Amino acid sequence: MKDRFATVRERMVQEQLLPRGIVDASVLDVMRTVPRHLFVDDALQSRAYGDFPLPIAAGQTISQPYIVALMTQALGLTGNERVLEIGTGSGYQAAILSRLCSQVYTVERINVLLAGARRVFDKLRYFNIVAKLDDGTLGWPEHGPYDAIMVTAGGPKLPQPLVNQLADGGRLVIPVGDPRLQVLQLVQRSGDEIVVQELEKVRFVDLVGEYGWR
Numbered sequence: 001m002k003d004r005f006a007t008v009r010e011r012m013v014q015e016q017l018l019p020r021g022i023v024d025a026s027v028l029d030v031m032r033t034v035p036r037h038l039f040v041d042d043a044l045q046s047r048a049y050g051d052f053p054l055p056i057a058a059g060q061t062i063s064q065p066y067i068v069a070l071m072t073q074a075l076g077l078t079g080n081e082r083v084l085e086i087g088t089g090s091g092y093q094a095a096i097l098s099r100l101c102s103q104v105y106t107v108e109r110i111n112v113l114l115a116g117a118r119r120v121f122d123k124l125r126y127f128n129i130v131a132k133l134d135d136g137t138l139g140w141p142e143h144g145p146y147d148a149i150m151v152t153a154g155g156p157k158l159p160q161p162l163v164n165q166l167a168d169g170g171r172l173v174i175p176v177g178d179p180r181l182q183v184l185q186l187v188q189r190s191g192d193e194i195v196v197q198e199l200e201k202v203r204f205v206d207l208v209g210e211y212g213w214r
């Protein structure tokens with residue numbers, strides 16, 4: 001999409017993503033095109049492509065561009081996947097995912113955020129995203145299993161329902177740890193075997209729910 005921020009997005013890719021090891025061409029491409037500034041408050045638009053997270057409504061945050069790219073790249077999407085995201089927030093991460101797979105299901109527990117995200121999805125005509133209000137630590141069993149799952153809030157442990165809804169060969173990324181510091185885990189399922197790999201230290205808002213923080 002060509003808009004007044006296209007050059008700023010290109011600079012974000014050159015300065016924040018490439019030097020830190022984001023190499024997946026399709027991920028870099030969507031980071032260059034999805035209009036992140038539409039997912040933040042009007043007053044913050046000029047800072048939307050900065051190398052930091054930004055506040056959204058209800059005390060939540062939209063992750064730093066690099067973290068969005070890192071988590072997306074970790075899922076290794078090729079275009080035909082069905083993906084579950086927990087923590088819709090602004091909707092930016094779901095929007096990025098939606099350009100790289102066939103269908104995104106996203107769950108948010110705070111209504112104002114869900115409503116705002118839906119408005120932007122409609123505006124951008126990103127019709128392959130379905131969003132609902134619920135406790136995402138329970139997953140969204142009706143549409144599972146999922147080829148990929150991304151949790152964008154930090155919890156004390158890996159929620160078992162999400163593992164259960166992960167397809168054979170599927171990948172899940174989630175920040176796990178205490179509320180002030182987590183490790184980004186990449187979980188891969190093959191058959192009954194679960195392999196966990198630690199990517200890097202991160203700081204996310206709390207995952208609040210039955211299998212998260214109470």
Ligand code: SAH
Nearest residue numbers: 087089090092093108109136152207208209
């Ligand atoms: N992916 C979002 C990040 C938003 S911050 C974006 O791109 O903007 C994390 C979000 O997770 C918050 O909006 C918070 O309300 C939500 N959240 C926390 N616990 C949740 C739960 N159990 N189910 C669904 N959403 C949850």
